[in-house]
Amino acid sequence: MIQDFLPISKQDMERRGWEQCDFVYVIGDAYVDHSTFGHAIISRVLEDAGYKVGIISQPNWKNPASIQALGTPRLGFLVMGGNMDSMVNHYSVTKKRRKSDAFTPGGAMGKRPDYATTVYCNLIRQRYPHTPIIIGGIEASLRRLAHYDYWSDSLKRSILLDSQADLALYAMGEKSIVEVADALNSGIDIHDITFVNGTVYRTKSLDNVYDYQLLPSYEALLDDKRKYAESFYVQYCNTDPYIGKRLVEGYERQGFVVQNPAQEPLTQSEMDHIYGLPYQRTYHPSYEALGGVAAIEEVKFSLTSNRGCFGGCSFCALTFHQGRIMQTRSHESIVNEASQMIWDENFKGYIHDVGGPTANFRAPSCEKQLTKGVCPNKQCLFPTPCKNLKVDHKDYLSLLRKLRELPKVKKVFIRSGIRFDYLVADKDETFFRELVEHHVSGQLKVAPEHVADPVLEMMGKPGNHVYKKFLDKYKRLNEKMGKNQFVVPYLMSSHPGSTLQEAITLAEYLRDLGYMPEQVQDFYPTPSTISTAMYYTGLDPRTMKSVYVPTDPHEKAMQRALIQYRNPKNYMLVKEALEKADRQDLIGFEKHCLIRPAGAHKGGGYQGKKPIAGKATGGKGDKTGGKPTGKTGGKSTGKSAGKPTGKTTPEQKPAPKKGWAKAKPSKKVSVGRKPMKKSDTAPKK
Structure with missing residues (x-):
């Protein structure tokens, strides 16, 4: 095995004496050969199994020729949007474009498309209509069946259908990718690889599908949100490799999408071997x-x-x-x-x-x-x-x-x-x-x-x-x-179940601690x-009980502002929120008040101590982004190291990011998605 990066060009292939790759791996991130990057793990696992893998990183999706850099693979294309879902990578919770991309050289934005997995697959299909395409990574894994897409505010189909891929691998995929590779290598057609755990495939008929649970069809989910909640919970209860059932989701014109049970967990020796590969x-x-x-x-x-x-x-x-x-x-x-x-x-x-x-x-x-x-x-x-x-x-x-x-x-x-x-x-x-x-x-x-x-x-x-x-x-x-030493709490605003009253409860808690977070995570x-x-x-x-959901951007801005109630920029939002919740008792000069009456002093009307001084200590990013961990997604992390800022409270500055603070108050306020009645389950035509 050559101790080097995998080929990214024809010249690299020639140096290795290769005429053709077995697999060409198209990725939305820069090529980083480290065990916390999903593409590095999968490519090294395949290499260890005897397969030749080449990497095409961040191809120009506006130019189909960019997908041909390594020629036609012998067995197929692998496609992964990146260590994060491409939409989370591109947009903040307010749907504003992010300024930099930590997974791209130099932090440049715009080097991958929105919905990268789908776009790359369609790009490949233009030039290679009959070559197998296998998708994986966080974007494919979490979109494997019908799913709510926040950025388009719609219920999307399985990513298999929109991407035109032949097979999707979900979860981590080390065992399933080798099984699929071995099956292709033995001459089995990609459309006949329906037996590998940890995969999702399409079929026109259920004649050869056994021991499955039929979920509501995609069309039924579109008609009734309650059915989507029920279907989602069935999926949630069937993620386990030992007791999880095979799930089938129907589509009116495309047939069925079948999710096989998950791959079994890695044993300790298997995990040791994977992390010991020559990254x-x-x-x-x-x-x-x-x-x-x-x-x-x-x-x-x-x-x-x-x-x-x-x-x-x-x-x-x-x-x-x-x-x-x-x-x-x-x-x-x-x-x-x-x-x-x-x-x-x-x-x-x-x-x-x-x-x-x-x-x-x-x-x-x-x-x-x-x-x-x-x-x-x-x-x-x-x-x-x-x-x-x-x-x-x-x-x-x-x-x-x-x-x-x-x-x-x-x-x-x-x-x-x-x-x-x-x-x-x-x-x-x-x-x-x-x-x-x-x-x-x-x-x-x-x-x-x-x-x-x-x-x-x-x-x-x-x-x-x-x-x-x-x-x-x-x-x-x-x-x-x-x-x-201090504790830095991660706090989240506007999560389902949070009304203005709960947001105020959190603000009062922070008041009693005597500090204001410099950054706040919005759900x-x-x-x-x-x-x-x-x-x-x-x-x-x-x-299946109703839940209050704050969905209106202005109410979300108020909930966020309450957590940072000492910031003068948030004064009007905080005041509006307190009045809306009938908590004018928190506007005044008493010690327990969050803010002072408008115009009470030049500084904007804030009550209590000044915000804690010092450098922000919270980690940046969303809960679904942050530090890559090999899982191709997951929690934002942030440092546990740092200097105390001189405050003697047991808690100190928390994390996450910017978002709603600049929103202006309006006269008319929608305060979230109301709990549904039975008659409200179908969308209005």
């Missing part, structure tokens, strides 16, 4: 002159230790993509990677992260999951921890200790997030103690998301009393060790999450 651990050298690829900086000195998440947050798509069963690498595999990483000339002594979707999950939540699967209609941590939940940090703690002992390592941080409810459920305080002592430098980022229990219930998050318990313990341990409805289904239908798919 170059950086971007292709051709990008150097363009300024490099910024996304590598987030992960270059980080270590992936796990996959999957049994946390089950409603707004997270991990259940649909990586699944709820934890998969982990061995200590030896992780330490070996770290031992190579520390000799990089740019290594400064800091390992930025040891984790995955949730850092402190290192084993399945209970014994039965690896044989019987996860419970389809129960969660491990919500609303309270399951009685069968194993809470144990010993393995993770042991791993961190080994990494701390490596030469040249000054500090090991945890950036991918600590699940605080799992942490406080551990009766053994050893890990919590060492976390505070060794793995925090000023600030620890956690994600309570909100403080109002009605909203937390919709989010699938624990009640606020659990977060308070965590804060108390964190403060006690810091005081005991003589440390002055972003991305494909295939429970929260997005709520946003579209006004129903909680788990219970």
